[in-house]
Amino acid sequence: MDHQLHHPNGSYPTNGPTYEPYNPYISTPMLPEQKHEDRASLVAAQRKANTALPVVGRALLIGLVVICLLLGMIIALIVYLCVGNTCTISRTMLISSAPLGRVLTVSQVASHVAPFTVPLVMVLYSYNLGARWLRASIDAGQDRPSPMQLGLLLKLCSGANIPSLVSSLQYFLGSGKQNLSSPPILRQSVFCLFLLLSMAYIITGADVWLHVSSKAVVIESIHPFTSLTGAPLESLLGREINQTKCDAARTATFDFTRDSCGQLSGGSGGDGRTQMTGLRVLSNSSDQHQVVYTDDQTAILVPWSIPSNITYMAPSIGIKSTCKTITKFCLVPQDLGNGLITYGPNAALLLDCSKSGVTFNATFPFNQMALDAQGNGVMGTEVSSNPFHVGAVVTSQAYFGDISIFDAFTPGTGWFIHGNNGAYNVIYCDVTAFDVVYKYQSSSARFTLQKSTPSSLAHARAMISFGLPIEGSTWVRDAVDGSGIQTNSTYEEAYALELSRQTLARSAVIYENTPVLMINREQQIIGTKLFMIPFVIMLAMMLFYRQTSFLNIIIFFVAVILCLAIIAAWKANCVQLASAHLTDPLTTVHALYGPKDAIYTWQNNNMKKFGIETGLDRLRIGTVTDVQTGAARFEASKAFGKGA
Incomplete structure (x- = not known):
């Protein structure tokens, strides 16, 4: 189909640069050394994309980083409170000799780890989604998204934030007008992100509660007395x-x-x-x-x-x-x-x-x-x-x-x-x-x-x-x-x-x-008095305090997602390529505007999908009028011609 760019009020001025009709199926002109696909390189790229080991390694790396971040901050805070300093529990309060300011600083850093890891968990989850999409593509299953549903999945997995969640919920609320049912991978992605964000913000709220309820307290530390001057003080008092x-x-x-x-x-x-x-x-x-x-x-x-x-x-x-x-x-x-x-x-x-x-x-x-x-x-x-x-x-x-x-x-x-x-x-x-x-x-x-x-x-x-x-x-x-x-x-x-x-x-x-009958050296320390309820919620010390908190759930949830990602990578080929369509906007942009050479579509590194770009690859944004139908649409498109 031929297309021609026109000015919104008519044609663009004739004295400006002229543009050839853009055909999306014509690949970007390539350098001489790129014009002929190397069959061996294409086969090698396909073989590399079908290898499960790099995907498993990537999934393990992301999963372990997330778990280590969560557990590491928990351990760091507990060690700082009760190992590097002394701590006791009195009813609903935990009293530590650690300074209040530093404790709250560490707790604030710990509470920010969970929101920080949400996008990483969604990337990890996308491996499972990509594998299911691949299977559904072969079996004509329900896990094949429509273009709009694919866009929502892309927002969920790449954005991993409240606006992307709200957009998906709005889609579900208005889905009665749609003839096409939503795929399970979309519904489960919404649930997964909702659960992760809810728990992350509950942890943040618990940290705010901890900041408000915590107080500095004077702690008396008793040690055996040793005279520094050698004087027999014990006999003088x-x-x-x-x-x-x-x-x-x-x-x-x-x-x-x-x-x-x-x-x-x-x-x-x-x-x-x-x-x-x-x-x-x-x-x-x-x-x-x-x-x-x-x-x-x-x-x-x-x-x-x-x-x-x-x-x-x-x-x-x-x-x-x-x-x-x-x-x-x-x-x-x-x-x-x-x-x-x-x-x-x-x-x-x-x-x-x-x-x-x-x-x-x-x-x-x-x-x-x-x-x-x-x-x-x-x-x-x-x-x-x-x-x-x-x-x-x-x-x-x-x-x-x-x-x-x-x-x-x-x-x-x-x-x-x-x-x-x-x-x-x-x-x-x-x-x-x-x-x-x-x-x-x-x-x-x-x-x-x-x-x-x-x-x-x-x-x-x-x-x-x-x-x-x-x-x-x-x-x-x-x-x-x-x-x-x-x-x-x-x-x-x-x-x-x-x-x-x-x-x-x-x-x-x-x-x-x-x-004297007894003498000890007494040391006063300005310590910390923490309210246990927000502290337990935030730190997930289920075994130590015999309570459950949300960080335990997050770690368990991440571990489950990690296992699903590893299983998906072993059972299906090209999982990372499919996952990229759900998490990386570069993949979608390449599909729309990038070079169509087959070897580029097998690249796991999305930065390499576009080859070497030139001035001819620049995109225009504006109104495009179809010459045959006369319909005007607003879009970004390629236009070849002088001055491109």
């Missing part, structure tokens, strides 16, 4: 009473010297040198000890300097106090008549605590002192038991309150406003000296009480010798004056904490080091 000093004081003249382990000498020179160590501890200027609070508010003695990155358990000594206000039970109102009531002169508050339920002969003034069994003030070395009691009548101007409040309690407190000296508070405390075992973790900087046992009476007396002197003291009240006004804690709670600290610290001269 515990604390106990120096029994040697107590034994040396047993021959002293005075009871309080013996009971205080030599802290109170009774001499005219005073005890300044023995008080020195305790005062330094109180002011946090000691290079030996410090007082801290455990999780249950027990004041304990610990080393002034604790190395970082360690956790240890050690014995020590401690004091715990619990204080309450009994002011309202100790007031002595006096009726003056005419509705007037007085609580004592302005300079002092009348007190009588006999009805308070505790034994405390409180009077004003009454500095903080230890109490004997009758409720009278005694020095610390005279307490008769452990636990023991401490009492004090405290005055403060910090709790005056509103100027209109007189002979009344400051709201919400145990402070009673009377006269001009300030507000009064009668404090009664239960105090216990303990031998304790505590645990310290540098990661939390917390001291956790593991065990506490009341100390012996002898040790208790020694521990409170300086803290509860015979003349009483105002040290605690001065330190906590104003407490409880603007905080959630009460004045009595603050008083109890400071009483424990002051009493324990002031006798620091008789404390010495003792070995």
Whole structure:
């Protein structure tokens, strides 16, 4: 049939290049050495195209690359999480010492492998499709596609993307208008691509879920402690009473010297040198000890300097106090008549605590002192038991309150406003000296009480010798004056904490080091906390986590397709050539516009199908009018002539 190119509005200008009618069955002019087909070369090309081994090798290569990519990324992520780093599973969370940023980077790369391999899997699947097409061509079977169906197969196998899938689905939805049924290879290709894309995007979605739900977490790693300086740190962290000093004081003249382990000498020179160590501890200027609070508010003695990155358990000594206000039970109102009531002169508050339920002969003034069994003030070395009691009548101007409040309690407190000296508070405390075992973790900087046992009476007396002197003291009240006004804690709670600290610290001269019970080196790592559900979906750890995920299905699916491709290559000839018509647009372009020499049609390398192209091989795009019918169509075509 003769064809002639025309301009859309008529013929192309006559002064332009002229074109000869194009006949698609005329081959492209060839170079002289290509004009005559070499029969031997043609036979060799046919023999090579019919050889199954290269196709099997190609299929194996593609299949193994896909499987290795999927398994490799799974293994890489698991190895990074749980082999190169430590990991544990806690309910629905996986906790690893691997940094979060790197974990998410590896998981993102792993999640992108599945979408990347979809086109490779479709190429692999095309070998099976090509073999079935070849068989159907011989047997006149249903697996012979029409031109449109071939185009859809080409889009599915070469594009392997959502647009090609949508085009095929649109064809099926409108197939009721078609008289020709779709071949099974088309339907199965649509299903295969749909399954692959669905699983690939589910994996991508799981990775997004993993990114959103994952968190950085602090992980504590414990290792056996080894001193880097050679110093015997294990023997320096515990604390106990120096029994040697107590034994040396047993021959002293005075009871309080013996009971205080030599802290109170009774001499005219005073005890300044023995008080020195305790005062330094109180002011946090000691290079030996410090007082801290455990999780249950027990004041304990610990080393002034604790190395970082360690956790240890050690014995020590401690004091715990619990204080309450009994002011309202100790007031002595006096009726003056005419509705007037007085609580004592302005300079002092009348007190009588006999009805308070505790034994405390409180009077004003009454500095903080230890109490004997009758409720009278005694020095610390005279307490008769452990636990023991401490009492004090405290005055403060910090709790005056509103100027209109007189002979009344400051709201919400145990402070009673009377006269001009300030507000009064009668404090009664239960105090216990303990031998304790505590645990310290540098990661939390917390001291956790593991065990506490009341100390012996002898040790208790020694521990409170300086803290509860015979003349009483105002040290605690001065330190906590104003407490409880603007905080959630009460004045009595603050008083109890400071009483424990002051009493324990002031006798620091008789404390010495003792070995720890346990010590380890602690290392803090910023690790990763992963939500297990998206992690399992993405990584296919079916055996390890006893769940199924989509990557397992993909790997199984790829393995099945690989086996089908290998079987097809062994059973049918020219599988790669048939597959090229489904996966490579170059094959279709060659069939339409390429040279028709027989030897080119047997080339497995599509780049070699076109021979050596010249200017005469250029294609035009535009309207072509059939000279005989006058019908115009838009197409790309070859046109021979001047200026081609």
